[in-house]
Amino acid sequence: MPAHPVRRGPAPHRPPLPVRDGLNPTRLVLPHDAASVARYPTAAAYLLHRFAHEAEPLRAKLAAGEIVTGAGAVVDGLTPYEPRGFLYLYRDPPADEPAAPALAELEVLHRDDDLLVVDKPHHVATMPRGRWVTQTALVHLRATLDLPDLVPAHRLDRPTAGVLVFTVRPQARGPYQTTFQDRTVRKVYEAVAPLPLPGSRAAGLLGADGTTTVRSRIVKHRGVVRAVEEPGEPNAESRVALVARDEARGLGLYRLEPHTGKTHQLRLHLASLGLPILHDPFWPELRDDAPDDPARPLQLLSRSLELDDPFTGERRRFVSRRTLAEWPAGAPAPGR
Numbered sequence: 001m002p003a004h005p006v007r008r009g010p011a012p013h014r015p016p017l018p019v020r021d022g023l024n025p026t027r028l029v030l031p032h033d034a035a036s037v038a039r040y041p042t043a044a045a046y047l048l049h050r051f052a053h054e055a056e057p058l059r060a061k062l063a064a065g066e067i068v069t070g071a072g073a074v075v076d077g078l079t080p081y082e083p084r085g086f087l088y089l090y091r092d093p094p095a096d097e098p099a100a101p102a103l104a105e106l107e108v109l110h111r112d113d114d115l116l117v118v119d120k121p122h123h124v125a126t127m128p129r130g131r132w133v134t135q136t137a138l139v140h141l142r143a144t145l146d147l148p149d150l151v152p153a154h155r156l157d158r159p160t161a162g163v164l165v166f167t168v169r170p171q172a173r174g175p176y177q178t179t180f181q182d183r184t185v186r187k188v189y190e191a192v193a194p195l196p197l198p199g200s201r202a203a204g205l206l207g208a209d210g211t212t213t214v215r216s217r218i219v220k221h222r223g224v225v226r227a228v229e230e231p232g233e234p235n236a237e238s239r240v241a242l243v244a245r246d247e248a249r250g251l252g253l254y255r256l257e258p259h260t261g262k263t264h265q266l267r268l269h270l271a272s273l274g275l276p277i278l279h280d281p282f283w284p285e286l287r288d289d290a291p292d293d294p295a296r297p298l299q300l301l302s303r304s305l306e307l308d309d310p311f312t313g314e315r316r317r318f319v320s321r322r323t324l325a326e327w328p329a330g331a332p333a334p335g336r
Contacts, residue, residue: 014170016072017088019148022139023128025088032083040081043069047087061089093133100124100135102294109163109318114172114311116141116150117165117318122297125158137164154180154261159281162189162302162320175310180261186306189256189266192299192326193275195245196252202273210242214269218262225288227264229272236262238269246327251278253327255303266300278326299326 017025030036030046040046044062048055061067067075070086102121110117120126120137127138134140142150153165153176167173179185196202205212215234220227237259244253254275256266270276271283278299281287301324306317 015088016068016070019142020090022143023090026091028087030081030083030085030087037081037083042077043075043079043081043087044077046081057092066090097133097135098131100132103135103140106137106140107321114168115165116147116168117163119320119322120156120161120164122159122161123292126152126155126164141166153177156302157264159298160300160302161322163305163318165305179307179310183259184308187258187302188304190301190303190324191254191256191270192251192278192324193254193270195250196275200274202275205273206242212240214238214240214273216272218265218268220263226282226286227262227268229268236260236265238266240270297325299324
């Protein structure tokens with residue numbers, strides 16, 4: 001019996017098409033406005049007009065029976081247009097998707113019937129988004145480990161390395177994701193960033209013990225690459241501790257504990273202190289289009305993650321085996 005109640009909720013929705021080559025089928029919703037209903041007599045007519053630039057591949061998919069309705073019926077040239085109806089199909093990955101050679105370094109730290117925990121390298125996206133689709137941790141693991149129901153319980157930014165947790169089966173997805181949403185998971189990160197200058201705001205905030213808590217309102221606007229801090233009620237909180245110093249290079253090793261999970265939270269909070277993480281392509285200056293430099297990855301590592309198992313109540317802890325390249329060998333490590 002679980003040590004505390006598990007929120008069951010509704011059963012996860014299952015698309016009528018299975019995962020293929022690690023990728024979910026795409027779901028399209030047919031518009032219900034009067035103009036669309038009048039214009040499109042069939043589902044195929046809508047597809048070929050809406051995605052005219054992909055007309056030839058779509059015709060091939062229709063001919064092969066690879067497009068289905070929400071009920072799983074194969075769509076052909078006579079399938080009627082159903083307002084608010086669903087269509088499922090496999091979209092072709094972008095031909096110009098950048099390679100992610102670091103995927104070869106992805107290491108499994110733990111695997112059981114419910115969880116898969118991996119040590120993610122730098123420069124690997126957690127899941128399909130933007131330019132990266134097949135070259136992502138999720139798609140790679142689904143395909144290579146034959147785990148079609150695998151989904152991330154949380155995410156790491158593509159430049160960030162370290163502990164990343166996935167759920168293996170649909171029945172485990174909700175309980176574990178709820179654990180993350182309820183903020184009962186303890187995450188500890190390490191980062192290399194400049195030492196605070198004497199008399200600076202960062203030096204004052206960190207104080208004699210080298211710790212501070214940063215609270216702010218972080219917002220990620222659609223279509224804008226970087227998250228931003230805005231006036232208003234704080235919705236993001238991070239504990240920052242300077243745990244080791246390299247005076248010769250003017251760098252410090254920081255232990256970071258986020259108590260919330262906003263996009264770019266740790267990177268933005270350190271940047272707001274005037275301590276941008278070493279090799280960050282977003283702060284202090286935006287270099288989003290700069291090519292990946294394997295020799296200069298973002299110096300941010302998800303070192304450990306602890307959670308109470310929602311089924312057994314057991315406290316579980318997973319620790320990365322990676323190191324930050326910019327921290328000198330033999331330097332004091334942060335407390336675990």
